Amino acid sequence: MKTNPGRFFEDYTLGETIVHAVPRTVSGGERALYHALYPARGALYSSDAFARGCGLPAAPMDDLIAFHVVFGKTVPDISLNAVANLGYAEGRWLAPVYAGDTLRSESTVIGLKENSNGKSGVVYVRTRGINQRDEAVLEYVRWVMVKKARLEAPAPAAVVPSLAPVVQPEALVLPEELDFSRYDFALAGERHRFADYAVGERIDHVDGVTVEEADHLMATRLWQNTSKVHFDVTQREDGRRLIYGGHVISLARALSFNGLANAQMIVALNGGAHANPCFAGDTVRAWSEVLDRAETATPGVGALRLRLVAVKDGAAPFGLKGADGKYLPEVLLDLDYWALVPV
Template sequence: MSKTNTGRFFEDYRLGEMIDHAVPRTVSGGERALNHMLYPARHALYSSDAFAQGCGLSASPLDDLIVFHIVFGKSVPDISLNAIANLGYADCRWLAPVWPGDTLRSTSEVIGLKQNSNGKSGVVYVRTTGTNQHGQEVLQFVRWVMVRRGDPDAPAPETVIPELKDSVAASDLVVPKGLDFTDYDFTLAGEPHRLRDYTVGEVVDHVDGVTVEEAEHMLATRLWQNTAKVHFDATAREDGKRLIYGGHVISLARALTFNGLANAQMLVAINGGAHANPCFAGDTVRAWSEVLDTAPLDAPGVGAIRLRLVATTGGEVGALKGDDGKYLPHVLLDLDYWALMPT
């Protein structure tokens, strides 16, 4: 029997099954520093303990996307090693901050299965949960991937497609305990704009561009212990190109939003997202945002802003899809998320 992981096939998943993902991870100030090194990240709450304390937290938590990448990365060997395509995510919510010293684990529940009509593959829906060393849930998201069948004779499972909301309701957003933007320091945060200064439909061009090198995306993807072959092995794809991990593009684009959205401090939910086109080394990544919604929240001085974040390799700001309804070739990412902002 081979001792190496060849990944699961479609027929290996059972509805309701819980999968414990391997390799828990303790994070430290090292991961925080690396996040600054890998992405042009400048949101003050993730940069300064003093600033975070001024916002009612005990210290600066780890960037929300660090948590996302680590929890996601752990699920790759069990969920997407044989994936033909990552089809989407939904209902992603951050549930508690992660601090230096915390240890993260990740588990997934199979919540839906649908064999494709060609019988050669199927769609697996999982709800992945990240927990800390106290068993407290820190992140939860649903994703669905198309997975190959290994055994052509295995019976097809009953089709179950989970009901997924189009977006997380503002009332379901979890505000970190103690968060208080009453004494928020707009000068140190970098911009004066508060929630009421943004109007639905407004588009913000984040101006800057970052050219990506092979070494950079591989360093990042490894840091999150995501070991999917296509990101690291130049011989894995026919065109000899390494595919940049989609999450790397998310972190790059989110960091670029500082210029215009410096006060969209904490991510609290991702409503959905699409990696519209692959990103490769040599691409210069740019970003623009569209304000989709705003909502009041219970925490003092804290409101929510819903944003579409679009990463591109150029093209016109605001242009997303062509007449055929397909993403324009220069669009890399179309992400719909909620962030917390002072009111």
């Protein structure tokens, strides 16, 4: 048999490392497509001149381009037969990615737990994105619910990894050459700096974007994400394509420009949950909460820990969970990350 139906839950072994196929060289075309798909306007990613003013050799790729490329490589081996991508932890961006870089991915299975229904299980993996110089540019943990193909296959011993609830500020990796001491607030689009944000502050990002089937499919193909639930309507009982969670992340991040235009670089992903499914026709809006602040040793640079929440349609801002502790049905995404801002 030459074709590959993808891995099912019973096909994973604790501790194995999977080298994912098809490295990807990213280019300026990647950036242009990303900015066409999302209302992304971060000055650091849009202008070589602005990036040089911040000490970088050129405008890097948007951080989420690196994430989507690295993530997409893993899908044929990790989540081709997924029911849902459940969460993220311990994510760190370790080096900027520039046009011309080639990215590949490797994942290590760090946890397995069969579900009580015996039809699926949760697979935990730690993934690393690696460039053409064998340098790690990104690492993160994610866990995925994956179908079983053979229901009679014995359940593995349950191993659920202990994961840090937050990447500590001292573990953040900042580009050595980064320098915000001559940061141009006028060109960036907002005057707000590190000291202007208070822990507990909430920001309604105001704008919304209605998800189109064509945009979602283009994005999923762009990142070479082959998960069946995003393409094949027969994979879900309701006959609907599930919007790729990364598409929602990028939409919400782009919408957060209005209020967080100077949150220029994502350097860590503390946690995240795709709380409810998103489908074509849903209108995505976003709000943020400042969870923490940290100074850095890099000139002119501070770090904000932010909660980014994506909601759909006419949801009121700042709603998250009900009295039962469960996410409200209109909440699509709850993402906890660190971003760099000028002081």
